[in-house]
Amino acid sequence: MSFDPTIQRFDSIDSTNLEAMRQARAGTPEGLCIVAREQTRGRGRLDRSWQSPRDAGLYMSVVLRPQFEMNAWPLITLMAALAVHEALLKACGLRADIKWPNDLCVSDRKLCGILAETVETMSGAAAVVGIGINLTANGLPMVNAEATSVESVTGQSPDRELVLHELLKSIGEQYELLRSATGCEHLIREWCANSSYAIGRRVRVALSEESFEGTTRGLEGDGALRVETADGKLRVVRAGDVTGLRSTGVE
Numbered sequence: 001m002s003f004d005p006t007i008q009r010f011d012s013i014d015s016t017n018l019e020a021m022r023q024a025r026a027g028t029p030e031g032l033c034i035v036a037r038e039q040t041r042g043r044g045r046l047d048r049s050w051q052s053p054r055d056a057g058l059y060m061s062v063v064l065r066p067q068f069e070m071n072a073w074p075l076i077t078l079m080a081a082l083a084v085h086e087a088l089l090k091a092c093g094l095r096a097d098i099k100w101p102n103d104l105c106v107s108d109r110k111l112c113g114i115l116a117e118t119v120e121t122m123s124g125a126a127a128v129v130g131i132g133i134n135l136t137a138n139g140l141p142m143v144n145a146e147a148t149s150v151e152s153v154t155g156q157s158p159d160r161e162l163v164l165h166e167l168l169k170s171i172g173e174q175y176e177l178l179r180s181a182t183g184c185e186h187l188i189r190e191w192c193a194n195s196s197y198a199i200g201r202r203v204r205v206a207l208s209e210e211s212f213e214g215t216t217r218g219l220e221g222d223g224a225l226r227v228e229t230a231d232g233k234l235r236v237v238r239a240g241d242v243t244g245l246r247s248t249g250v251e
Contacts, residue, residue, distance in 0.1 A: 003030070003031055003171065003172035003175050003176060004031045005031045005032075005033045005062065005168045005171075005172070006031055006032050006033065007033045007035055007164075007168075008032065008033070008034055008035070009035050009036070010034065010035070010036040010037070011036070011037050011038075012036065012037065012038050012039075012040060012054070013034070013036040013038075013039055013040070014039065014040050014041040015039050015040075015041045015061075015130075016034040016035070016036050016039060016059050016060055016061035016130055017061045017115055017117060017128050017130035018041070019034045019036075019061070020032065020034045020061035020062065020063050020128040020130070021117065021119045021128050023063065024063045024119050024121050024126040024128060025119060025120075025121050025122070027121065027122055027123060028063055029063075029065070030063060030064055030065040030126075031062070031063065032062065032063040033060055033061070033062045033063075033168060034060060034061045034062075035058075035059065035060045035164065036059050036060075037054050037055055037059075038053060038054035038055070038059070039059050053138060055136075055138070055160075056134065056135060056136050056137075056138045056149075057132055057133055057134050057135050057136075057149075058131070058132070058133040058135055058160055058163055058164060058167070059131075059132050060130070060131050060132075060164065060167075061128055061129060061130040061131070062128070062129050062131075062168075062171060063126055063127075063128055064076065064126065064127040064128075064129060064175065065123070065124065065125075065126050065127070066127055066179070067179070068178070068179060070125070071222055072178075072184055072222065073118065073127060074222050074223045074224070074238075075178060075184060075187055075188075075222065075223045076116050076127050076129060076178070077101055077102050077114055077116045077129075077223070078101070078187060078188070078191045078219075078223050079171075079174045079175060079178050079187055080102075080114045080116065080129050080131060080171065080174075081098045081102065081103075081104060081114055081191065082098070082170075082174055082187065082190055082191055082194065083167060083170035083171040083173075083174045084096070084104055084112050084114070084131060084133065084167060084170075085098055085104060085194055086166070086170040086174075087163060087166035087167035087169075087170045088104070088111075088112075088133075088150065088163070090166045090170075091158065091159065091162045091163045091165075091166040091167075092150050092154055092156075092158050092163065093154065094106070094150055094153055094154055096111055096112070097194075097195060097196050097197075098191060098194055098195040098197070099195070099197050099242065099244070100195065100197050100198075100216075100219075100225045100242050101223070101225070101242075102114040102115065102116075104133075105148075106148055106153050107148070108244055109146060109147055109148035110134075110146060110147045110148070111133065111134055111147070111148055111149065111150065111153070112131065112132065112133045112134065113131075113132050114129065114130065114131050114132075115129075115130040116128070116129045116130070117130070129171075131167070133150070133163065134147060134148065134149040134150065135149060135150050135151060135157075135158050135160060135163070136149050136150075136151045136157060136158075137149045137151055137152050150163075174187070184221060185221075188218075188219050188221070188223070191219065191223075192218060192219065196244070197216055197225075197242065197244060198216060198218055198219065199216055199217060199218050200215060200216065201215065201216045201244055201245075202214075202215055202244070202245040202246065203215070203216055203227065203242050203243060203244055203245060204242070204243045204245060205225075205227055205235075205237055205240050205241070205242055205243075206240055206241040206242075206243070207237075207239070207240045208239075208240075212227075212229060212235070213229070213230070213245065214227040214228050214229040214230070214235065215227065215228050216228075217234065220236055222238075224236050224237060224238040225237045225242065
């Protein structure tokens, strides 16, 4: 079955992810897309807040009901990142970098955040994928420090509807691919090809109880990040914050 998005628009909402989860529990089919002009309780990874000023960004969440194995569900976040990467390239002529596991950046400044969550529903587990893209600099307090916007990078105000159109189209294409027999392998190859964080990037990894530095060595089959430490040990990171250090190129 092909991905067929249905858009519901809100002027203001607590969180597009929360609304998508509410509707997923109520039985909404795959493809529902919640879009809001602003969020009052926008959320990011690890319960962080996501700044969502009115009309300053594209704030959307989509409901998916994947029929593949749960151990491949972490790849949905990588799939969404690739979709955003492609949509920004087509709609804005902007080539963003993909940062593991769920951000898109330009010059190491955050442009987009992705939050994928699993929700149990009457008809089985569903995935809710939230995407927040900073389109303009208006109302973004950290735009010149840790964050940036499409407008700041390109010098032009982006067409929100065009970005949304290209993004939903790309999500559909990437999702179809992920559901194919060789989709997981292809997705990981494409992600690595479009991310400076994939291979040979010096990073600091912050886990819940420790932090360490190392060099990235690609992804595991489920999307986890491989990091080689100075003593040659390969560590597999499935949850944590990754910060890029000064790049030394591929080792």
